[in-house]
Structure formats: structure tokens, C-alpha cells
Amino acid sequence: MSKNKSDIKYYSISKKLKRERKTTEDFEVMLNGLSLEEIIALKLELSTKIIKGKLYGINIYKTLPLIAKDAALKYAISACKTKKSAAAFLGITYRRLKQLQSEYKIYSYFEQQD
Numbered sequence: 001m002s003k004n005k006s007d008i009k010y011y012s013i014s015k016k017l018k019r020e021r022k023t024t025e026d027f028e029v030m031l032n033g034l035s036l037e038e039i040i041a042l043k044l045e046l047s048t049k050i051i052k053g054k055l056y057g058i059n060i061y062k063t064l065p066l067i068a069k070d071a072a073l074k075y076a077i078s079a080c081k082t083k084k085s086a087a088a089f090l091g092i093t094y095r096r097l098k099q100l101q102s103e104y105k106i107y108s109y110f111e112q113q114d
Contacts, residue, residue, distance in 0.1 A: 070104055
């Protein structure tokens with residue numbers, strides 16, 4: 001069976017993180033019970049705990065949209081069967097998706113590291 005040039009190889013963020021032992025089935029069940037806002041707030045709290053909550057020099061408010069876009073791009077690549085459907089899901093053009101894939105190095109994120 002010939003694959004279309006715009007087809008996407010199957011990727012799973014969940015499987016990648018489990019393979020790297022960064023998550024478990026139990027953790028994912030608990031995580032699923034939290035809102036996205038709670039997850040982001042908790043991650044920020046845990047990330048800054050060692051420095052007593054201070055984020056001097058980091059413009060987190062300006063950076064958050066980029067972080068969210070990176071996450072949405074990774075999800076679209078993992079959830080959609082074609083690049084065209086991923087672009088449609090994100091509300092961007094196919095050409096813009098190709099630019100973002102390169103800019104964010106999306107496929108290298110999914111490649112297995114031994």
C-alpha cells in the first residue's frame with residue numbers, strides 16, 4: 001500500500017513518555033482529572049519550588065502562547081492521520097504547518113532515543 005506524501009506516521013505522546021519512563025498509566029488517569037489550567041499552574045509551581053517561586057528574568061506571560069502552540073502542534077501531529085488534516089485541525093494552512101514542523105522540530109521530538 002502506497003502512502004500519500006501528506007500522510008503522518010503514527011505518533012503517540014503517551015507512548016513516548018511511557019517509553020522514557022516519564023509517565024505511567026496511573027499518572028495519566030490522575031492527570032486526566034485535572035483541567036489544562038490546573039496542569040499548567042501546577043507545573044509552574046513545581047518548576048519554581050526550588051527557587052521559592054521566583055521567576056526573575058523569565059517572561060512567562062509572553063512565553064506561554066508559544067508553549068501552548070508547541071503542545072497543540074505535537075498533539076495534532078500525533079492525533080491526525082494526514083498533514084492536511086493536522087493543518088485543518090490547527091486552523092492553519094498546509095504550508096504553515098510544514099514551516100512550523102521545521103521550526104519546532106516536531107518529528108525529532110517523537111524519534112526514539114536509545
